[in-house]
Amino acid sequence: MGYSAFKVFWEGLTGNKGWKPVWREPDPKPQYDIVIVGAGGHGLATAYYLAKEFGITNVAVLEKGWLGSGNIGRNTTIIRSNYLLPGNQPFYEKSLKLWENLEQDFNYNAMVSQRSILNLIHSDPQRDAFARRANAMRLSGADSELLGPEEIRALCPFLDFDNARFPIQGALRQKRGGTVRHDAVAWGYARGADMRGVDIIQNCEVTGFRMENGACVGVETARGPIRAGKTAVCVAGSSSRVMALAGMRLPIESHVLQAFVTEGLKPTLPGVITFGAGHFYVSQSDKGGLVFGGDIDGYNTYAQRGNLPVVEDVCEGGMAIMPMIGRARLLRMWGGVMDMSMDGSPFIDKTHIDGLYFNGGWCYGGFKATPASGYCYAHLLATGRPHEVAGAFRLDRFRRGAPIDEKGVGAHPNLH
Amino acid sequence: MIIDHPLLGPRDAAEFVYKGDAALIDRPDWQAEDAADKFHEYMYLRDNVAGEMAELWYHEHGDRSWLVVTRNTLTHKITSVELARDVARRRGRGK
Numbered sequence: 001m002g003y004s005a006f007k008v009f010w011e012g013l014t015g016n017k018g019w020k021p022v023w024r025e026p027d028p029k030p031q032y033d034i035v036i037v038g039a040g041g042h043g044l045a046t047a048y049y050l051a052k053e054f055g056i057t058n059v060a061v062l063e064k065g066w067l068g069s070g071n072i073g074r075n076t077t078i079i080r081s082n083y084l085l086p087g088n089q090p091f092y093e094k095s096l097k098l099w100e101n102l103e104q105d106f107n108y109n110a111m112v113s114q115r116s117i118l119n120l121i122h123s124d125p126q127r128d129a130f131a132r133r134a135n136a137m138r139l140s141g142a143d144s145e146l147l148g149p150e151e152i153r154a155l156c157p158f159l160d161f162d163n164a165r166f167p168i169q170g171a172l173r174q175k176r177g178g179t180v181r182h183d184a185v186a187w188g189y190a191r192g193a194d195m196r197g198v199d200i201i202q203n204c205e206v207t208g209f210r211m212e213n214g215a216c217v218g219v220e221t222a223r224g225p226i227r228a229g230k231t232a233v234c235v236a237g238s239s240s241r242v243m244a245l246a247g248m249r250l251p252i253e254s255h256v257l258q259a260f261v262t263e264g265l266k267p268t269l270p271g272v273i274t275f276g277a278g279h280f281y282v283s284q285s286d287k288g289g290l291v292f293g294g295d296i297d298g299y300n301t302y303a304q305r306g307n308l309p310v311v312e313d314v315c316e317g318g319m320a321i322m323p324m325i326g327r328a329r330l331l332r333m334w335g336g337v338m339d340m341s342m343d344g345s346p347f348i349d350k351t352h353i354d355g356l357y358f359n360g361g362w363c364y365g366g367f368k369a370t371p372a373s374g375y376c377y378a379h380l381l382a383t384g385r386p387h388e389v390a391g392a393f394r395l396d397r398f399r400r401g402a403p404i405d406e407k408g409v410g411a412h413p414n415l416h
Numbered sequence: 417m418i419i420d421h422p423l424l425g426p427r428d429a430a431e432f433v434y435k436g437d438a439a440l441i442d443r444p445d446w447q448a449e450d451a452a453d454k455f456h457e458y459m460y461l462r463d464n465v466a467g468e469m470a471e472l473w474y475h476e477h478g479d480r481s482w483l484v485v486t487r488n489t490l491t492h493k494i495t496s497v498e499l500a501r502d503v504a505r506r507r508g509r510g511k
């Protein structure tokens with residue numbers, strides 16, 4: 001079923017009775033060419049691009065809960081390509097380009113909104129660092145610009161410009177950054193994959209890997225064994241738990257990130273705004289709620305909830321740049337389990353076990369990566385070679401002394 | 417979370433800095449044949465268990481002691497707190 005303005009109009013006139021479920025609920029087959037573990041954004045995008053770009057459709061996506069129950073449905077939906085390092089930036093720019101054409105590509109309304117992102121500057125050294133970043137962004141073909149305080153005043157008059165400790169001196173802006181309706185991304189990819197013959201199997205937890213002669217030949221699941229030519233793990237916060245089933249230890253710790261949304265307000269924020277002197281970022285959803293967050297809690301956890309000290313820290317950050325947020329009432333807060341890697345950058349790689357592939361380590365920034373992650377993972381699975389923009393995301397990079405550490409803080413996952 | 421400090425009694429976890437898996441106490445022998453491999457594992461690889469885990473917390477806003485806290489990563493429940501010094505000595509380290 002294709003979507004179009006005419007179809008919406010017609011259904012509106014005929015009682016909306018013609019809409020149908022957009023993916024099937026198939027039983028697992030005994031064997032697939034490729035089995036993807038985890039129906040989050042990345043797993044579903046991988047299945048979609050395998051089918052659409054590489055013509056591989058004998059594929060299953062296995063999900064332990066329901067489709068979209070993980071971080072794809074919990075994030076604060078920000079997309080951007082404002083990274084610094086050459087191992088990262090071209091990848092995120094590829095992702096932003098895919099976002100820009102995503103809705104046309106999969107014929108689904110994901111509410112991609114390039115409403116811009118402003119990273120505020122509060123000191124001279126920070127301006128230098130952001131100028132360097134702005135140049136690095138341009139080298140990858142992305143857009144970037146540095147704004148002065150007057151330009152920001154015109155856009156966001158409500159910010160606390162003359163804050164005694166953190167005056168706002170400027171900002172790095174990426175106009176093409178913005179937000180996307182996160183659930184719709186999962187649904188759009190699921191529908192696009194299903195239409196091309198991919199089986200999406202929910203309530204099907206992977207409980208082990210089938211090994212023959214040292215190679216991975218499929219998975220054990222809550223719904224019985226399934227054989228696979230290639231097994232592609234893509235389980236975000238559960239990465240270490242799942243890869244431990246294959247005897248692997250990863251350069252990853254699991255941490256919780258919290259997020260918050262207020263009651264709906266009239267349109268106020270022009271785009272995404274991030275505080276440069278503490279950890280706080282905010283945008284406004286199309287329903288009007290201010291969606292905001294900050295730092296991870298900082299200790300290992302698999303509980304999808306955080307603690308109060310970080311709530312306080314996030315709210316202090318908000319009050320420091322945007323005092324009016326103190327008048328907004330909070331509607332909801334929640335947490336998601338992040339796969340925090342040792343350098344803050346992800347992995348898209350083959351493992352040392354034949355037939356077993358791994359995608360993870362996305363930290364708190366994997367939503368924006370969804371299209372490129374799916375595309376590059378599909379490329380690796382289909383061709384056996386990493387895609388050119390994902391070549392640095394290897395599991396052995398620490399052993400080789402080649403981490404991709406944007407912040408330069410070393411092997412401390414809770415500081416990235 | 418409240419950490420029951422063995423010397424100071426119950427303290428807010430916000431007073432501490434988190435270092436991670438208490439396996440970091442066991443620094444490998446830098447003169448061993450396989451030192452490069454062992455240090456790679458020590459620095460970068462983690463068990464990252466879901467369940468009970470021994471971990472290092474540093475009381476930065478307090479007495480600056482290192483603690484080994486045994487905590488469940490699924491429930492946040494803390495079952496034991498010891499001075500890291502005592503744990504290291506028990507493993508035959510230092511004076």
Ligand SMILES: Cc1cc2nc3c(=O)[nH]c(=O)nc-3n(C[C@H](O)[C@H](O)[C@H](O)COP(=O)(O)OP(=O)(O)OC[C@H]3O[C@@H](n4cnc5c(N)ncnc54)[C@H](O)[C@@H]3O)c2cc1C
Binds near residue numbers: 037069
């Ligand atoms: C509060 C919060 C805010 C965030 N904000 C942003 C943001 O603004 N911008 C941004 O770019 N990123 C953001 N992120 C990060 C982003 O959401 C994640 O990096 C990304 O969603 C992870 O990839 P995924 O969608 O594939 O993960 P998930 O949706 O978590 O998918 C993994 C799936 O694997 C399944 N699974 C696990 N174990 C098994 C098993 N054994 N068998 C079968 N299935 C299994 C899980 O149920 C889950 O559905 C945020 C995250 C959080 C929690």
